[in-house]
Amino acid sequence: QMAGTPVSLSMADAATSSLHLSWSPGSAADCIFSRWEVAVRPTSEVAWSPAMGCSNLTARAEAVCQASGLLSNTLYSFRVRESCINSITNSDWAESTASLATLVMASDAPENLGVDQAATRSLRLQWQSPELHDCTFLRYIVQVRVSSSADASWTAASGCSDLRSVCNPSCTASQLSTYT
Numbered sequence: 001q002m003a004g005t006p007v008s009l010s011m012a013d014a015a016t017s018s019l020h021l022s023w024s025p026g027s028a029a030d031c032i033f034s035r036w037e038v039a040v041r042p043t044s045e046v047a048w049s050p051a052m053g054c055s056n057l058t059a060r061a062e063a064v065c066q067a068s069g070l071l072s073n074t075l076y077s078f079r080v081r082e083s084c085i086n087s088i089t090n091s092d093w094a095e096s097t098a099s100l101a102t103l104v105m106a107s108d109a110p111e112n113l114g115v116d117q118a119a120t121r122s123l124r125l126q127w128q129s130p131e132l133h134d135c136t137f138l139r140y141i142v143q144v145r146v147s148s149s150a151d152a153s154w155t156a157a158s159g160c161s162d163l164r165s166v167c168n169p170s171c172t173a174s175q176l177s178t179y180t
Contacts, residue, residue: 001029001030001089002029002030002031002088002089002090002091002092003025003026003027003028003029003030003031003033003082003084003089003090003091004025004026004027004028004029004082004091005026005081005091005092005093005094006023006024006025006026006063006080006081006082006091006094007023007024007026007094008022008023008024009021009022009023009078009079009080009094009095009096009097010022010023010096011076011078011096011098011100012100014100014101014102014103015102015103016072016073016102016103016104016105017068017069017070017071017072017102018053018066018067018068018069018070018102019066019067019070019076019078019100019102020064020065020066020067021038021051021054021064021065021066021067021078021080022063022064023063023064023080023094024063025060025061025063025082026082026091026094028060029089030086030089031082031084031085031086031089031090031091032084032085032086032089033060033082033083033084033085034058034083034084034085035056035057035058035083036054036057036060036063036065036080036081036082036083037050037080037081037082037083038050038051038054038055038057038065038067038078038079038080039051039078039079039080039093040054040067040070040076040077040078041076041077042071042074042075042076043075043076043077043099044075048079051065051067051078052067052068052069053065053066053067053068053069054066054067060082063080070102071102072102072103072104072105072133072134073101073102073103073104073105073134074101074102075099075100075101076099076100076101076102077095077096077099078095078096079093079094079095079096080093080094081093081094104133104134105133105134106133106134106135107130107131107132107133107135107137108130108131108132108133109130110127110128110129110130110140110169111127111128111130112127112128113125113126113127114126114127116170117172120178121174121175121176121177121178122159122172122173122174122175122176123172123173123176124170124171124172125142125157125160125170125171125172125173126169126170127169127170128169129166129167129169132166137166138164139162139163139164140160140163140166140169140171141156141163142156142157142160142161142163142171142173143155143156143157144156144157144173144176146177157171157173158173158174158175158176159171159172159173159174159175160172160173
């Protein structure tokens with residue numbers, strides 16, 4: 001007789017590339033337990049694939065795993081079954097009744113900020129564009145503060161507003177105080 005289908009499959013603790021899975025075993029019936037098989041698919045696809053991070057689940061009582069290697073900002077479904085020494089007694093697949101999305105991956109910060117031209121009251125700034133990941137680029141925000149004042153707050157840099165092209169990582173900050 002086949003093993004009972006696992007029950008109470010649930011997903012939780014979404015991160016940008018992983019989800020926590022848990023379930024409860026069905027009845028063992030005639031199954032001599034071998035391992036849990038866990039498969040994953042983005043809900044936009046039909047093909048299932050083994051869930052990375054959920055292999056080598058060889059203890060029947062440990063019906064949990066952390067699926068990893070997932071794409072950020074993606075809705076996933078999972079399924080699990082009990083695999084037996086004699087495959088005729090494997091359980092049917094239990095499929096998640098709800099889907100859960102991995103978290104959005106924020107943009108990296110721009111890097112390598114530098115000055116390529118300096119004048120009395122202005123600086124030409126340049127930087128390396130960041131990896132955007134799931135971010136839809138809107139604009140760069142460039143701020144300045146007087147470095148000799150520990151209490152100074154950051155303010156918008158004159159001449160560096162409306163920077164709406166990710167491909168143009170530079171601007172000329174103007175109206176700066178001299179010798180600061």
